Amino acid sequence: MLGPSCREVAERVGRDELDSLGRWDRLLTRMHLALCRHCRSYAAQLRTIGRVARSMYRGDPVDESTISRLEETLLADLAGRASGGAAPVDGDPPARPPAI
Amino acid sequence: MTSPRTADSLDEPEFLDRLRDRDPDALGDVCRAYLGQVFRAARGAGLDPGGAEDVTQATFATFIESAPRFEGRSSVRTWLFGILYRKLAEARRVTARHEADDIDRVFESRFDEDGAWIRPPRTPEHETEASELRDALAGCMEHVPHRQRRVFALREVEGFSASEVCKILGLTTTNVGVMLHRARNRLRECLESKGFGADARS
Numbered sequence: 001m002l003g004p005s006c007r008e009v010a011e012r013v014g015r016d017e018l019d020s021l022g023r024w025d026r027l028l029t030r031m032h033l034a035l036c037r038h039c040r041s042y043a044a045q046l047r048t049i050g051r052v053a054r055s056m057y058r059g060d061p062v063d064e065s066t067i068s069r070l071e072e073t074l075l076a077d078l079a080g081r082a083s084g085g086a087a088p089v090d091g092d093p094p095a096r097p098p099a100i
Numbered sequence: 101m102t103s104p105r106t107a108d109s110l111d112e113p114e115f116l117d118r119l120r121d122r123d124p125d126a127l128g129d130v131c132r133a134y135l136g137q138v139f140r141a142a143r144g145a146g147l148d149p150g151g152a153e154d155v156t157q158a159t160f161a162t163f164i165e166s167a168p169r170f171e172g173r174s175s176v177r178t179w180l181f182g183i184l185y186r187k188l189a190e191a192r193r194v195t196a197r198h199e200a201d202d203i204d205r206v207f208e209s210r211f212d213e214d215g216a217w218i219r220p221p222r223t224p225e226h227e228t229e230a231s232e233l234r235d236a237l238a239g240c241m242e243h244v245p246h247r248q249r250r251v252f253a254l255r256e257v258e259g260f261s262a263s264e265v266c267k268i269l270g271l272t273t274t275n276v277g278v279m280l281h282r283a284r285n286r287l288r289e290c291l292e293s294k295g296f297g298a299d300a301r302s
Contacts (some may be wrong), residue, residue: 005215007208014207014261014284015277016255038220048224049287050256057144057257061154066149067136074131074160078124 003028009039013046106207110176112157120168127164135160137177138184143230144186146246155191159184169189174267178260182238185250192246201245203286225298233296238284240290244283251276252283 004012004025012018018026033039044086109115112135118126138159142152162183170179212218241249247269254260254268255276265276 005211006217007211007215010207010210011281014281016276016280020273037223038217041221041223042217044222045224045288045291046284048233049237049284049291052230052234053144053241053252054257055237056234056241057140057253062142062149063140063143063152064136066153067139070129070139070153070156071135074157075128076137078131079126081122081124 003032006032006039007034009036010042013039013043013080111172113172115175116170116172120170122164122167127167130163130180131160134177134180135202141184141253141258142188143180144257145250146242147188153190155184155187158187162187172266178264178267181254181258181260185254185268188246188250201282203282203289205292206289207285209279233291234292236291236296237287240287240294243290244286248279248283248286252287255280 009029012021013033014027018029023030033043110130115126115129118136119130135156139152139156142155143149149154157178163180170176174182210218244252250269251265251271254265255262260268262273262276265271266273269276273281
C-alpha cells in the first residue's frame with residue numbers, strides 16, 4: 001500500500017499525532033485508515049477504551065457524596081475568610097492561645 | 101454571593117485579578133467548578149477515596165495559597181491540574197527517568213517485517229459486553245504505570261489538549277505521545293488477553 005505501513009499508522013493514531021503531521025503525511029495516513037479495515041478497527045478499539053474509561057470515573061455514588069462534603073467544607077472555610085477569619089475545618093486542631 | 105460562573109468566565113482578566121487578591125467568592129467559584137473534576141482525576145490516578153480526598157484538599161490549599169502568584173499563562177483549570185499532578189507525583193515519588201517499556205516490544209510484535217498486522221484487531225462491539233468491558237478495563241488500569249495512567253487520564257478522561265498535558269506534567273509533546281500510546285496499547289493488550297477485541301488469525 002502507498003504511504004505508511006499499518007505499524008506506522010497505528011503508532012500515529014496511538015500517539016494522537018495525526019493533527020501534527022505535515023499535510024502530505026496526514027493525507028496518506030487518512031487514506032490508509034480509509035482503506036485498511038484492520039487499522040480502522042485498531043482506531044475504533046482505542047476510541048472505545050477512551051469512552052469506557054470516561055464512563056468509569058463518572059457517577060460513582062460514594063465519590064459524589066465525598067465531593068459534596070469536600071465542597072461544603074471548603075466553601076465554609078472561604079466564607080469564614082470573607083467574614084474576617086478562617087473558619088475551622090474538620091480535623092483542625094483546637095485553637096490555642098497565642099504565645100507570649 | 102455571586103451566581104455560579106461558566107468555565108470560560110473563570111479565565112477572564114477581571115476574574116483573575118480577584119483570584120490574585122484571594123477574593124473568597126472568586127476562590128469559591130473555582131472550587132464549585134473544579135473540585136469534583138480534581139477529586140475524580142485523583143481517583144482516576146489510582147487513589148482510594150480517602151487518598152483522593154487528602155490530595156484534593158492539599159491541591160486546593162496550595163491553589164489558595166499560591167493564587168497571588170498566578171500569571172494567567174495557562175487556564176485556571178490547567179493550573180489547578182498542574183498542582184494536583186505535582187501532589188500526586190510527590191505522593192508517589194515518581195522519577196523523571198525515561199525508560200524502555202515492555203509494551204513497546206509487544207506492540208512491535210503485532211506487525212510483520214513490512215509493518216502489516218500479523219493478528220488484526222477486531223472492530224469493538226458497541227452494544228454488547230458494556231458492563232463487562234468496564235469491569236475488565238478497571239482491572240487492566242491497575243497494570244498501567246502511574247505516569248502513563250496520568251497522561252491517559254488527562255487526555256481521555258479530562259479532555260485536556262496535548263499541550264495542556266505537557267504544561268500540567270512538565271513533559272515534552274513527544275513524551276506525552278509516547279506515554280499515551282503505551283497506556284492505550286497496554287490497555288488494549290490487557291483487554292485482548294481477557295477475550296475482548298481478539299480475532300482469529302486471518
